[in-house]
Amino acid sequence: MIARFALAASAAFAMTVSASAQRTDLTLGMVLEPPHLDPTAGAAAAIDEVVYANVFEGLTRIASDGAVQPGLAENWVISDDGLTYTFELREGVTFHDGTTLDAGDVVFSLDRARGEASVNAQKALFEPIENVEQMDELTVEITLSRPAGDFLYNMGWGDAVIVAPESAETNKENPVGTGPFRFAEWQKGAAVTLERFDGYWGEAPALEQVTIRFIPDPAAATAALLAGDVQAFPNLPTPESIPQFEADPRFEVVIGSTEGETILSTNNAKAPFDDIRVRQAIAHAIDRQAIIDGAMFGLGTPIGSHFAPHHPAYMELVETYPYNPERARELLAEAGHGDGISATLKLPPPSYARRGGEVIAAQLREVGIDLEIIPVEWAQWLEQVFTNTDYDLTIVSHTEPNDIGIYAREDYYFNYDNDDFDAVIDELSVTAGEDARYELFRKAQQIIAEDAVNGYLFQLPKNGVWDARLEGLWENSPVQANDVTGVRWTQ
Structure with a gap:
């Protein structure tokens, strides 16, 4: 009887582990709800924390260690005088509405961000740009009025993501980007849901669905983690609860910098x-x-x-x-x-x-x-x-x-x-x-x-607390982001 119970328990445990290994959903907690979801039209960090790298992408991107990496531009050439940047875009990139990314979208995005009517919260990022020109379908030449040593870094900010003219005006409520996740739903006052975009140009994320819950009350944030209603809180607002989570083997606690x-x-x-x-x-x-x-x-x-x-x-x-x-x-x-x-x-x-x-x-x-x-x-x-x-x-x-x-x-x-x-x-x-x-x-x-x-x-x-079976969440925050593109469940 004891052996039979042990065998049954072992089988149940194996099934649980198997189910955990196959899990493809994640509920992530944030304190603040963004006012809207267009990173090119607002100063609130919460906007980027939802959509940066997940929904929207720029010519370059900032990695978890702060390094500049290729984004929608797979490579670039800088002139000897530092005034001309020639970007070569990736082939086969589509927006979530099915439209194709080309050099014209880059010209549109940067001219929009630096134009007189721009509402970009970081308009100063684009001040050095003198001209943006489409050389061919996948090549863009950006001419600066003066050298800017941080230009490639600036192009990796959320404020510099590339948007399409067909959807730019509605991105606040219905964001349409080129990232590995597409916008699915926004329950105001509660959560935003993202779903894996099957037409993504790059490596498909392991997660199929990500729900970002907005929990402004610190006590409720801790309770949601302990109950399993939220599996990750990259910026837990209750530092007093850190020792409790450190002592609980169900969780990983990572204190990083921001x-x-x-x-x-x-x-x-x-x-x-x-x-x-x-x-x-x-x-x-x-x-x-x-x-x-x-x-x-x-x-x-x-x-x-x-x-x-x-x-x-x-x-x-x-x-x-x-x-x-x-x-x-x-x-x-x-x-x-x-x-x-x-x-x-x-x-x-x-x-x-x-x-x-x-x-x-x-x-x-x-x-x-x-x-x-x-x-x-x-x-x-x-x-x-x-x-x-x-x-x-x-x-x-x-x-x-x-x-x-x-x-x-x-x-x-x-x-x-x-x-x-x-x-x-x-x-x-x-x-x-x-x-x-x-x-x-x-x-x-x-x-x-x-x-x-x-x-x-x-x-x-950065007081990060998440389920110990998760990997791929950022330790530090070199930019405002909850990048879930590399997150996966492990045993």
């Missing part, structure tokens, strides 16, 4: 924050490690400027304004605010913002800055803060790679203006040599650190 500079964004054009002494006071009032411990349960790297610590050009500037509440109070008094300041702090949904906001509000209260905390949904944040600059302070992670150039943009939501900084970025834009570029990156970091443009808090970690 490009997410988490900052106390400041409206530099609005009194009293237009006074550098007030911004310096805030910088001195911030205890970064206490914020990391309180909001991130110790996971995160302190930063003193808008730059990722893992980058070779990173400067350690945390001590530019060390934690010093007494000096903060002195600076406020010097600025005429000895009796204190009242302001608002608008917080989007991510837990790093909501939890971090509580800690920062307590820290600033100690030096005489009283903050009214205003929780906002993501769509509200994009409209009120990012678009209309209707805010005093906010907390957000900027996850775009090497994005220090945003401080030179006119009308950007920081409302920062510094001619010396702009000159550094202008020089950087025409500099191709790695050593020279790194030196310019360091100059830029130092300027905005000394100007205390924002409160620089910490580099956002």
Whole structure:
């Protein structure tokens, strides 16, 4: 009887393993729901996290290690003066609606992204382009007005994906790309479903269906993983639950790095924050490690400027304004605010913002800055803060790679203006040599650190937790992506 039970149990286990090995579906969790699904028409990182590499592709693509790889262009030639890039497109590429990709689609996409009517959130990526010309059906020549050392990298951003004129205007609700997955369904407020595209030009993904569930509540995210309702959370919003998952053999926990500079964004054009002494006071009032411990349960790297610590050009500037509440109070008094300041702090949904906001509000209260905390949904944040600059302070992670150039943009939501900084970025834009570029990156970091443009808090970690039988999910996030093209179930 015992032997018969053991044999039956063994058979059942074998059947379970076999079923697991053959599994071709995945439910993946995300905190934020994107406002739409067109990466060429929005700033929200959540857009790329759904569609980058999965649905849409560019001439190049950024791999999990940050390297530039061929995308829709299988190869390219760069002229000796660095001004002409000739891309050869892959043959046999079709969009999900059956239309064929050709050089005309590339011309259309890049001209659309850099045109006067462009709504591309990263229009600056295309500023060096002087002309885009179709040489033949599968060859495109791009002429630059000046050398751009990061041009191939920029063409791998989600904002630079190639779209078709037949579907470009409806990509927000019905995205049509060339990637290995096609859009199937969007249940607003709940999930987006992608299905394997059988007409894909490259290697077919192992997964047949991917459902991306939006779970803004941290506790619900943890519960969904534990229950198996979600099999992967590439950016788990509950760092306090990491030890629990590390102790559970059903899960793999991978703590990686991101490009997410988490900052106390400041409206530099609005009194009293237009006074550098007030911004310096805030910088001195911030205890970064206490914020990391309180909001991130110790996971995160302190930063003193808008730059990722893992980058070779990173400067350690945390001590530019060390934690010093007494000096903060002195600076406020010097600025005429000895009796204190009242302001608002608008917080989007991510837990790093909501939890971090509580800690920062307590820290600033100690030096005489009283903050009214205003929780906002993501769509509200994009409209009120990012678009209309209707805010005093906010907390957000900027996850775009090497994005220090945003401080030179006119009308950007920081409302920062510094001619010396702009000159550094202008020089950087025409500099191709790695050593020279790194030196310019360091100059830029130092300027905005000394100007205390924002409160620089910490580099956002990538707290990945997923079913231990999964492989192929990214450890790090060099770009905003949940690339599932290489994900598969194993025993």
